Amino acid sequence: MTDEKKTGTGTNGSKMIEVRNVTKSFVRGKETLEVLKGLDLDVPEGSFDALMGPSGSGKSTLLNLIAGLDQPSSGKVVVGGSEPASMSDSARAQWRARNVGFVFQTFNMMPVLTALENVELPLLLTKLPSKERKQRAQIALRVVGLEDRMHHYPNQLSGGQEQRVAIARAIVSDPKIIVADEPTGDLDRKSADEILDLLQRLNREQNKTIIMVTHDPSAAERATVIHRLDKGALAQN
């Protein structure tokens, strides 16, 4: 068995992510490093999946392929019915803007922008009028409980608050999936729990499909499915 499935996933059964026989190799000097080795993975819509594994196991590489940041060396990655690897660089960027919300370990806020402006950032790529962009950003901040901090700059926020702003930025354009790379890695336990609560809420209440890379077993416990990777393949129990 490759995955640990738990009850009460809240999925509707249709596949959101389909990974088929995917390999990914990197060339480092004269050496070719095979990071993913013929990997298969299905993630249903509305699922909250965690990717775990030791460093170098390929979990972030897999996340990057799902998020359309990278292309597989062979095999196929289909997300929401689209195959990002088959798109041009520009089309893939536009696809990401519409379909994928990113949450990073180090929050990655623009320090020169306020919380509200940081959340509004992805909407600048849309044709929405300024007023509507602002309204949507305010709603996203309300969802993460930071409406009262909207005019604060990142350096005026705690780590947990910054990550919540990052989540607001990830959901503001209403993407189908949220990819989170070690979202609690830089947080204390209490803040980490708040972030995980929030992700769970987004999964349950807004039916967001979430893929989360984590080293933290207690974070992974919040997911509905845990995939364990080892040496570029899903681990066999």
Place this chain on the structure above:
Amino acid sequence: MQLSSLATRNVLRNRFRTIATALGVAVAILAFVLLRTVVSAWTEGAEYAAKDRLGTRHKVSFILSLPLRYVAEVEQIPGVKRSMGASWFGAKHPTREQEFFATIAVQSKAFFEVYDEIQVPEAQRAAWMENRKGAIVGRVLAKKFGWNVGDRVKLRGTIYPGDWDFEISGIYDSQRRSVDLASFFFHYDYLNDSVPARRKDQIGWIASRIDSSDKAAQISKQIDEKFDERDIQTLSMSEKALNNSFMGMFAAVLGAMDLVSIVILLIMMLILGNTVAMGVRERTHEYGVLRAIGFLPRHLASFVLGEAAAIGALGGGLGLLLSYPVVEKGLGRFLEENMSGFFPVFRIDTSTTIQAFVFATLLGLIAAAIPAYRTSKLNVIDALRRVG
């Protein structure tokens, strides 16, 4: 918020670096404006020349003399209203030898007819005519040396050696900008009577007033044709052309100034390029994040270019703000008062202002071209530095 906000906010992100760079650009723009103004003011000086006045000199060179008798012959040519012989005297103040001023021996009877823009009170003019050793000096020169009407002054000759005594008969002024208010005019007769026989009856040039500026070329030709068969031939031209030919001697200096202007702009571009490159290097991770969330390579390139253009424009604007008081109020006023013969109008041209601002912005864009290109080619994964 607009996309441009991100570029402009980034400008002030590292305030010290931005201010230092903008000041560097500002100083470069100040130097550029100063040099361009020197070149344009110098060239423009020729434009202020009287159009109905001709200059006649030795055909070979400025420094060779003409016979005094030529003055009367020039005056006979149809269209010439009045002619006057003049010689460069080249004297210095005995105790302030570093102070340059023009000392010119003129045929005083014709002087005010040929140079009617020079204004001297009637009584002073009459006194000058009566006094063989009399001289009239410009307002600026009189102020500089503290000379007053009636003062006896001694000048040290260089071309005509020895100490020469004069009496200040009048102080002249003028409304026309082309008039050098720091010159010293005295009677040619005084000079001619005092020099050895071999130097007598020689003049440096002839200035003639003509009845119509339209005939300047035609009359110049007639003058030169008159002396074509003589031992000493002449070269006549309008005062403007004469000034231009004089300016021609400084062509190399003006060319060098143009070159220095370009070098200054290139240095400015390198300063800007360095600042932009540093900023881009520091923000690689952020650019990776922007690319991840859907921004396109052209967006990133425009952020970098926008930031560079903003710093360039900021420095350019600051440079121009500095330029006006420094160039116009400071140096310009000094030059207009003390060297009005060369710089009758030392003012910053509108075209120089526009050039400076456009160059500052444009060179900012050029300086950012390579960092912008590199940013647009950034690999998202590398930029995010995520390894599985």
